[in-house]
Amino acid sequence: MSVMAYRDALNLALREEMHRDDRVFIMGEEVGAYQGAYKVTKGLLQEFGKRRVIDTPIAEAGFVGAGVGAAMAGLRPVVEVMTFNFAVAAMDSIVNTAAKVHYMSGGQVSVPMVIRGPGGSARQLAAQHSQALEAWFCHVPGLKVCAPGTPRDARGLLKSAIRDDNPVLVIESELLYGATGEVPQAEDLIPLGVAAIVRPGRDCAVIAYSKMVREALAAADTLAAEGIEVEVVDPRTLRPFDWDTVLASVRKTKRAVVVQEGWTFCGVAAEIAAKISAEAFDELDAPVERVTSLDVPLPYARPLEAATVPEAGRIAAAVKKALYLV
Amino acid sequence: MPDDIVALYRTMLLIRRFEERAAEMYTLGKIGGFCHLYNGQEAVATGAIAALRPDDYVLVYYRDHGHALARGSDPKAVMAELFGKATGLCRGKGGSMHLFDAPRGFLGGYAIVGEHLALAVGVGLAISYRGGDQVAACFFGDGAVNGGMFHEALNLAALWNLPVVFVCENNHFGMGTPIAVAMSRPEHLHEKAEAYGMAHDVVDGMDVLAVRDRVGDAVRRARKDRTPVLIEAKTYRFVGHSMRDPAHGVYRTREELEHEKSRDPIKTFPKLLKEKGLATDEGLAEIDQEVRRIVDDAVAFAEASPVLPPEAIVEDVYA
Ligand SMILES: Cc1ncc(C[n+]2csc(CCOP(=O)(O)OP(=O)(O)O)c2C)c(N)n1
Numbered sequence: 001m002s003v004m005a006y007r008d009a010l011n012l013a014l015r016e017e018m019h020r021d022d023r024v025f026i027m028g029e030e031v032g033a034y035q036g037a038y039k040v041t042k043g044l045l046q047e048f049g050k051r052r053v054i055d056t057p058i059a060e061a062g063f064v065g066a067g068v069g070a071a072m073a074g075l076r077p078v079v080e081v082m083t084f085n086f087a088v089a090a091m092d093s094i095v096n097t098a099a100k101v102h103y104m105s106g107g108q109v110s111v112p113m114v115i116r117g118p119g120g121s122a123r124q125l126a127a128q129h130s131q132a133l134e135a136w137f138c139h140v141p142g143l144k145v146c147a148p149g150t151p152r153d154a155r156g157l158l159k160s161a162i163r164d165d166n167p168v169l170v171i172e173s174e175l176l177y178g179a180t181g182e183v184p185q186a187e188d189l190i191p192l193g194v195a196a197i198v199r200p201g202r203d204c205a206v207i208a209y210s211k212m213v214r215e216a217l218a219a220a221d222t223l224a225a226e227g228i229e230v231e232v233v234d235p236r237t238l239r240p241f242d243w244d245t246v247l248a249s250v251r252k253t254k255r256a257v258v259v260q261e262g263w264t265f266c267g268v269a270a271e272i273a274a275k276i277s278a279e280a281f282d283e284l285d286a287p288v289e290r291v292t293s294l295d296v297p298l299p300y301a302r303p304l305e306a307a308t309v310p311e312a313g314r315i316a317a318a319v320k321k322a323l324y325l326v
Numbered sequence: 327m328p329d330d331i332v333a334l335y336r337t338m339l340l341i342r343r344f345e346e347r348a349a350e351m352y353t354l355g356k357i358g359g360f361c362h363l364y365n366g367q368e369a370v371a372t373g374a375i376a377a378l379r380p381d382d383y384v385l386v387y388y389r390d391h392g393h394a395l396a397r398g399s400d401p402k403a404v405m406a407e408l409f410g411k412a413t414g415l416c417r418g419k420g421g422s423m424h425l426f427d428a429p430r431g432f433l434g435g436y437a438i439v440g441e442h443l444a445l446a447v448g449v450g451l452a453i454s455y456r457g458g459d460q461v462a463a464c465f466f467g468d469g470a471v472n473g474g475m476f477h478e479a480l481n482l483a484a485l486w487n488l489p490v491v492f493v494c495e496n497n498h499f500g501m502g503t504p505i506a507v508a509m510s511r512p513e514h515l516h517e518k519a520e521a522y523g524m525a526h527d528v529v530d531g532m533d534v535l536a537v538r539d540r541v542g543d544a545v546r547r548a549r550k551d552r553t554p555v556l557i558e559a560k561t562y563r564f565v566g567h568s569m570r571d572p573a574h575g576v577y578r579t580r581e582e583l584e585h586e587k588s589r590d591p592i593k594t595f596p597k598l599l600k601e602k603g604l605a606t607d608e609g610l611a612e613i614d615q616e617v618r619r620i621v622d623d624a625v626a627f628a629e630a631s632p633v634l635p636p637e638a639i640v641e642d643v644y645a
Contacts, residue, residue, distance in 0.1 A: 057482070062475065068448055102642055105424070
């Protein structure tokens with residue numbers, strides 16, 4: 001094991017996979033000479049050269065679409081979007097092409113590519129730069145979506161995503177890039193679609209992903225002081241989703257709180273809550289609670305921003321509600 | 327060479343007869359959805375694809391039956407795809423607008439105007455990455471030229487020196503909108519490449535030999551120099567935008583349509599073949615009989631083929 005930052009774990013995954021497979025290459029704005037807007041691609045241009053680390057113009061529709069075409073023709077592109085806010089400009093290539101080519105070609109052509117970059121809110125970047133849009137992508141059959149919450153998961157999931165024969169979106173967290181954690185020295189593939197029990201507990205399941213895992217763990221710490229044992233489950237991959245692990249946790253604890261940074265309406269948490277309610281209704285001792293961002297564009301002012309995005313206090317309150325303590 | 331030239335006629339006629347039967351089958355309800363026919367534009371796909379090697383790539387828009395046939399896809403499988411049958415090119419999951427034939431490097435018909443220009447850039451990038459000498463040919467209508475993707479794609483292809491041949495089929499309309507209503511300086515369409523430092527050319531899209539030669543030049547150049555080219559083929563569509571529209575619509579007059587039909591390659595090319603002594607009336611009649619039989623067989627095959635069973639609905643979502 002070694003301790004490393006989330007961004008370095010992603011960098012390691014890229015390096016390892018580029019060494020393993022010559023078809024893997026990186027493309028995106030500022031990924032080369034500038035070393036990555038968030039330094040995830042640091043050193044890769046020097047190590048692999050211009051053929052495999054390609055700087056693009058600020059033209060998301062074009063270069064994401066080009067990534068799809070390159071994947072269709074047999075390469076394994078890793079396309080970096082500077083943030084997922086800008087992937088919106090490439091939505092056509094992602095939703096109408098990457099997700100659909102395999103199906104509408106009757107299985108003849110596949111799109112083995114990764115689209116990765118930071119998502120979610122950051123510090124005071126306001127409405128156009130602070131959005132958790134994963135529900136948009138999770139909605140689309142043909143796409144896979146993961147959202148790692150730790151350096152180890154970041155490396156392991158990105159490696160699996162690169163080896164997957166489908167378009168996979170790896171939505172990193174802008175605020176986690178500097179977060180550190182243990183990463184095994186050895187090869188460590190985290191399979192797509194497998195959740196992790198981050199903290200075991202008996203009283204209530206808290207399902208959270210990406211940087212919300214940290215908030216859930218902080219809530220669990222506070223609640224533990226009051227004698228409440230929360231089980232924190234991180235699905236890690238949002239599509240395909242590990243229902244077995246999540247439902248087992250809910251069946252064990254009889255209560256569930258689903259945390260998600262995105263907006264409430266039609267969000268990922270809505271999907272998870274609906275499934276839990278349908279599949280584990282008889283075993284639930286309380287309605288499933290959701291903790292999500294308020295349904296507003298993210299305000300710039302720091303206190304307003306903080307009141308909009310879920311944090312540990314709101315998660316702890318939701319757990320108490322599920323336990324009928326408030 | 328003369329055989330090649332007669333083969334071009336045969337391909338154009340096959341496309342025309344195929345589209346005539348497709349229209350019939352659509353009217354009978356055997357073909358559903360949007361169905362965009364290629365009548366009038368046959369010389370473009372035929373001439374341009376004749377200039378490609380079997381290992382080159384082809385990407386097309388939704389008006390794609392002609393390109394698939396010109397690329398050598400089995401007419402039976404093409405018709406069966408239009409019928410939505412299991413024996414179709416894409417097992418009935420793509421339909422008229424999404425024909426794919428991977429073994430022929432035919433990487434699909436795409437229904438979002440302009441989207442596939444970026445895919446062609448990516449295919450060009452893959453060729454270049456591997457150090458191969460193939461080219462990617464990308465066909466699209468004049469409507470795509472006004473969208474942002476055209477400019478992003480041309481910029482990237484030129485910037486990265488990719489072997490992509492962009493073939494704009496200027497049929498003078500985007501659905502019901504004449505090109506002059508949608509495009510600034512439409513008479514200079516191909517010159518838009520100039521801004522990207524990209525070679526460009528314009529060709530009479532009703533003249534299959536001219537298309538083959540000019541696209542041939544572009545392909546040779548793309549293969550050798552690794553540079554993209556934009557070719558504008560001026561053509562005309564004799565049918566409605568899709569099977570849901572009448573042939574002339576409200577955006578053009580019957581007179582205009584009739585006048586354009588005097589340039590019909592299916593009529594003008596055989597005259598030339600006879601003048602050059604490359605074909606006789608009997609020979610041409612034989613070709614017509616032959617392609618009619620092929621199309622009849624395709625329809626019979628499509629009719630007789632099964633649809634995929636319901637359990638196949640969920641197949642092919644993920645690789
Ligand atoms: C992005 C997008 N907008 C609108 C449409 C609807 N549409 C389909 S074909 C078409 C006309 C396109 O004209 P052109 O590119 O000139 O090709 P043509 O049909 O003339 O061959 C339109 C508006 C679409 N498919 N995609």
